[in-house]
Amino acid sequence: MAIKILGTGAYVPEKIVTNDDLAKMVDTSDEWITQRVGIKERRVSETETAADFAVNAAKEAMANANITADELDLIIAATISAENICPTVAGTVQNRIGATCPAFDINSACSGFMFALDTAVSYIARGNIRNILVIGTERLSKLVDWDDRSTCVIFADGAGAMVIAPGEGYLASKMFTAGGDDVIKIPAFGGTSPFYTNEKPAPYIFMDGQETFKFAVNKIVNDVKEVIEKAGMTLDEIDHLVLHQANTRILDFAAKRLKISKEKIIVNIDKYGNTAAASVPIAFNELAKSGRLKRGDTVVMSAFGGGLSSGTCLIRY
Ligand code: ACO
Numbered sequence: 001m002a003i004k005i006l007g008t009g010a011y012v013p014e015k016i017v018t019n020d021d022l023a024k025m026v027d028t029s030d031e032w033i034t035q036r037v038g039i040k041e042r043r044v045s046e047t048e049t050a051a052d053f054a055v056n057a058a059k060e061a062m063a064n065a066n067i068t069a070d071e072l073d074l075i076i077a078a079t080i081s082a083e084n085i086c087p088t089v090a091g092t093v094q095n096r097i098g099a100t101c102p103a104f105d106i107n108s109a110c111s112g113f114m115f116a117l118d119t120a121v122s123y124i125a126r127g128n129i130r131n132i133l134v135i136g137t138e139r140l141s142k143l144v145d146w147d148d149r150s151t152c153v154i155f156a157d158g159a160g161a162m163v164i165a166p167g168e169g170y171l172a173s174k175m176f177t178a179g180g181d182d183v184i185k186i187p188a189f190g191g192t193s194p195f196y197t198n199e200k201p202a203p204y205i206f207m208d209g210q211e212t213f214k215f216a217v218n219k220i221v222n223d224v225k226e227v228i229e230k231a232g233m234t235l236d237e238i239d240h241l242v243l244h245q246a247n248t249r250i251l252d253f254a255a256k257r258l259k260i261s262k263e264k265i266i267v268n269i270d271k272y273g274n275t276a277a278a279s280v281p282i283a284f285n286e287l288a289k290s291g292r293l294k295r296g297d298t299v300v301m302s303a304f305g306g307g308l309s310s311g312t313c314l315i316r317y
Helices: 019-023 030-036 050-065 089-097 109-126 209-230 248-258 276-290
Strands: 003-011 016-018 041-043 072-078 103-106 131-139 157-166 170-177 240-243 298-305 309-316
Touching: 003 050, 003 109, 003 276, 016 019, 019 030, 041 157, 050 072, 050 089, 050 131, 050 157, 050 276, 072 089, 072 109, 089 103, 089 131, 103 109, 109 131, 109 157, 109 170, 109 276, 109 298, 109 309, 131 276, 157 276, 170 209, 209 248, 209 298, 209 309, 240 248, 240 276, 276 298
Parallel strands: 072 103, 072 131, 240 298
Antiparallel strands: 003 157, 016 041, 131 157, 170 309, 298 309
8 A cells, every 4th residue: 555665864953961961950860761761862952943853854855765845745744842833844844945735734742753654645545646755853852841850851852754655565554542631741832811710731741651651562562463463464574663762661561572573673762862753753764774674674663652642554665
């Protein structure tokens, strides 16, 4: 069904914040963060926005795909941390790269890129589409309470992008949502209406880490198995797994419960932390640029997070 990945790109801001830097700001340590989460350092933006990252990731993906702006028929960006609701990130990218196609944003928190990719596949299935630019981009540093050690050590900034075109490579997918705010919640700007009587929520990420952890492990294991079955394949036939970079312990659990070699799972959380919707496309770009990914290889991509939500697909590259 439906797609071929023509090119990938990624962008992260220049500033590196190490665990030792954070230990000077909150009561934490390099040892705790390394052992419990697997992050050593992350990128944090000082001036650039999620839209700025998206433009840079998009330009790299288009150059890699050998596609010009006028050859794009749609741009979809997944984000929860854009500076503006309007213009959208996708609209800003459209303007800055000189494209004229429709462009819109999608929000499904950390699973956002998977929902964006699945939506792009549906557009391609409708026909009359040449190329779609799909982006995941986040500036989570602006949504984090920098006094809260349980979240400020985890979340980070960056973007990843893909150019896709009609092909045969989207073998199966599964999108899932269980709406609710008790496990993860990120309030939007509360407004300044003089008529509102409701209390203004703190504008920070709230996450029940342990509940998220349980949800993540179960969803990754079950959804990965389900999409592979749907495609009529077995786990042995999967060459690479590009999973949401939220915690190395989640990736280790997934490898153990799926009984697959850890070598097949891409790990870059140590360098970039959890970049939500940008996590999977940044990791996919790293795999593609490493030389390990060959045309014809099978790749499972899977992400989970706020919503609660998860999105998983199996592709042939
Ligand atoms: N440094 C030191 N100690 C810490 C830190 C820190 N940065 N953060 C928490 N602790 C302490 C806690 O206060 C607690 O102390 P206590 O025992 O004295 O009360 C102790 O460490 C254990 O806390 P837990 O929350 O139980 O720690 P846990 O081992 O579960 O790790 C973590 C927390 C890393 C958040 C983990 O639960 C996790 O990775 N969860 C999944 C997160 C995830 O997948 N997110 C993706 C979706 S997010 C989205 O969609 C926006």
